[in-house]
Amino acid sequence: MKKVASVLRYLILTLGAIIMILPFFWMLSTSLKTQPETIQLPPVWIPKSLQWGNYVEAFKAAPFGRYFVNSVIVTVVTTIGQLFTSILAAFAFSKLRFWGRNLLFMIFLGTMMIPGEMLIIPNFVTLSNMHLVNTYGALILPWLASFFTVFTLRQTFNSVSDQTYYAAKIDGASDWKFLWHILVPMSKSTITAVTVLQVIGSWNSFMWPLIVTNDENMRTLPVGLQAFTTDAGTNFALLMAASTFVIIPMVVVYIFLQKYIIAGISNSGLKG
Amino acid sequence: MQVTFKDVTLSYDGKREILKHLNFVIQEGTLVCLLGPSGGGKSTTLNLISGLLAPTAGHIFFGDKDVTKEDALARKVGMVFQNYALYPHLSVQKNIEFPLKMAGLSRGDRAKKAKELAALVHVDDQLDKKPGELSGGQQQRVAIARALAKEPSILLLDEPLSNLDARLRIEMREEIRRIQRETGVTTVFVTHDQDEAMHISDKIMVLHDGHIQQYSTPTTLYADPENLFVAQFIGEPVINSVPASALSHDLAGVVPADILSQAQTAGIRPEALTLPQRALNPLTTLHGKVVEFDQFGRESTAKLDYNNLQLISTEMGQLSHDTKELDFTLEKKGFFLFDANGKRIFGGDDHAE
Ligand SMILES: Nc1ncnc2c1ncn2[C@@H]1O[C@H](COP(=O)(O)OP(=O)(O)O)[C@@H](O)[C@H]1O
Ligand SMILES: [Mg+2]
Numbered sequence: 251m252k253k254v255a256s257v258l259r260y261l262i263l264t265l266g267a268i269i270m271i272l273p274f275f276w277m278l279s280t281s282l283k284t285q286p287e288t289i290q291l292p293p294v295w296i297p298k299s300l301q302w303g304n305y306v307e308a309f310k311a312a313p314f315g316r317y318f319v320n321s322v323i324v325t326v327v328t329t330i331g332q333l334f335t336s337i338l339a340a341f342a343f344s345k346l347r348f349w350g351r352n353l354l355f356m357i358f359l360g361t362m363m364i365p366g367e368m369l370i371i372p373n374f375v376t377l378s379n380m381h382l383v384n385t386y387g388a389l390i391l392p393w394l395a396s397f398f399t400v401f402t403l404r405q406t407f408n409s410v411s412d413q414t415y416y417a418a419k420i421d422g423a424s425d426w427k428f429l430w431h432i433l434v435p436m437s438k439s440t441i442t443a444v445t446v447l448q449v450i451g452s453w454n455s456f457m458w459p460l461i462v463t464n465d466e467n468m469r470t471l472p473v474g475l476q477a478f479t480t481d482a483g484t485n486f487a488l489l490m491a492a493s494t495f496v497i498i499p500m501v502v503v504y505i506f507l508q509k510y511i512i513a514g515i516s517n518s519g520l521k522g
Numbered sequence: 523m524q525v526t527f528k529d530v531t532l533s534y535d536g537k538r539e540i541l542k543h544l545n546f547v548i549q550e551g552t553l554v555c556l557l558g559p560s561g562g563g564k565s566t567t568l569n570l571i572s573g574l575l576a577p578t579a580g581h582i583f584f585g586d587k588d589v590t591k592e593d594a595l596a597r598k599v600g601m602v603f604q605n606y607a608l609y610p611h612l613s614v615q616k617n618i619e620f621p622l623k624m625a626g627l628s629r630g631d632r633a634k635k636a637k638e639l640a641a642l643v644h645v646d647d648q649l650d651k652k653p654g655e656l657s658g659g660q661q662q663r664v665a666i667a668r669a670l671a672k673e674p675s676i677l678l679l680d681e682p683l684s685n686l687d688a689r690l691r692i693e694m695r696e697e698i699r700r701i702q703r704e705t706g707v708t709t710v711f712v713t714h715d716q717d718e719a720m721h722i723s724d725k726i727m728v729l730h731d732g733h734i735q736q737y738s739t740p741t742t743l744y745a746d747p748e749n750l751f752v753a754q755f756i757g758e759p760v761i762n763s764v765p766a767s768a769l770s771h772d773l774a775g776v777v778p779a780d781i782l783s784q785a786q787t788a789g790i791r792p793e794a795l796t797l798p799q800r801a802l803n804p805l806t807t808l809h810g811k812v813v814e815f816d817q818f819g820r821e822s823t824a825k826l827d828y829n830n831l832q833l834i835s836t837e838m839g840q841l842s843h844d845t846k847e848l849d850f851t852l853e854k855k856g857f858f859l860f861d862a863n864g865k866r867i868f869g870g871d872d873h874a875e
Contacts (some may be wrong), residue, residue, distance in 0.1 A: 411605065411607065413603045413604075413605055413607040414607045414609070416574055416594075416601075416603070416607070417601065417603060417607035418609075418620075419574065419593075419594055419595070420572060420574070420594045420595070420599060420600070420601045420621075420669075421620050421621035421624055421668070421672075422595050422621050422624030422625055422672070423620075423624050427624065431620075432609055432611075435611045436609070436610060436611050438611070
């Protein structure tokens, strides 16, 4: 009986893994096909001859070097900025006593219920009034604060006792020093997790960069992938080749920091 | 550092006063216990000394200096918390060094000082471990070393032993006393355990209901309780307290009539009830029944019935087991009368009146 259960469990997990991996496999396989193979029926799983040339051609099809630089700048600045503001806010909500703290927290919590899509137009209008469209400012500014991150960090900071805070005060630490010498190192795994999630989120974001940039030079990698979709149709082989080199940095990040991501998500009680 | 409270009042919410017009002096170099039931305001008093809390009214002095407006850092206090509050991500050595790092000492000086302190509290073989790898007693030692690191003007400990098991508690309280003697640091120790307080203090301050019930040496506290609350709080087994009227017949002529008429409650320490042949300074002789008699080793407890009131005695060691009724002595030492407000009006140190 036990054996059957364990076989069944592995079967389900294997099935899940295949479903997760299939799109990646399909992307890799398509990226190495000839143009006719990509739309052939029944589908071709393994191309007859591997078209490595697709990668060279895809890279040349648009200024991917420039897009890459843009993506790196936007991701790095967004992540660091957001982390910084969120750590400060989470500290205030967790350890400082000030008038209206709970009310303010409730209001912020309420904003999490507004779908992100609803914010696109007001944000766009605000930024265009600020003449920031087509600049890094537009790509970065709206993401410098995230209540989701504040909320997650506050949960973790709350698990550090107030006595620890008072102990540090008595030991001569200011709020600022307590935050960076004690609270942040004690919350390392959650901070790493939200960092990685934010890096992946920024790197992959598509809708917002598409809307606030129309200058070739300001586009990011995911938006750049549009180059393969023209009025004449989509060149799937090249699109998939480009997609592959767009996601590779994130796969690397994920593989190296997987342990922290899982620990962080299970700590905060927020199941992704 | 000598600590003085002048008319200190504290209210958290501006309505209920947790501490009411506290006045006391803690002498330099002594170990003072704040003792009282939970909720009595001990931690609040300690936090006022530390500067983590500011009084609603009144003044606090360190030596001659008014420090009422100074924070914990400026007052240079060291503090040990009930849950130790060690920094889990730092090694023992780094924990002890932390206050020194905040004070801007060089790496070399910090390490030297940390090693000295670790030796003082006997954790010098644990320096590289993280707090999570230590036992409760060892964590407590590290917390004490950290509190002593910046050579505090005063060392404050808030129920530091309550997370330890009974045997370790006794060991650690002796350790705290030893460390206090060796360093000579003025120490304030909070506890709700009277036995703990009686064993380590130079003086004990009993706090209850926002007031200092009594502030004196352990011996005085036991022998001359100023009020019924203190008499009942100090001592194990607990003092026998019975309505004074039940004794008035036996006390007539022994206690002045005007005192007897005011007395509401009588307090009788369990050792103040003895067999007549062993009496030292008898006040009077009472007659009663034996309800229960237990002897374990050298200790004994007898439950006596006197005029339908139950009295406990610890001095009936030679009682034969078949005794049903007996005459027993009420000793002068350990017998008190309290008036309707709980104030002592008879017994103990008569000069105090
Ligand atoms: N931060 C606080 N805010 C409001 N009331 C408090 C606070 N801390 C303690 N109290 C109240 O003050 C009283 C004394 O508390 P405390 O000093 O902690 O007593 P003890 O340490 O003797 O148990 C209690 O009634 C408690 O509820
Ligand atoms: Mg307390």
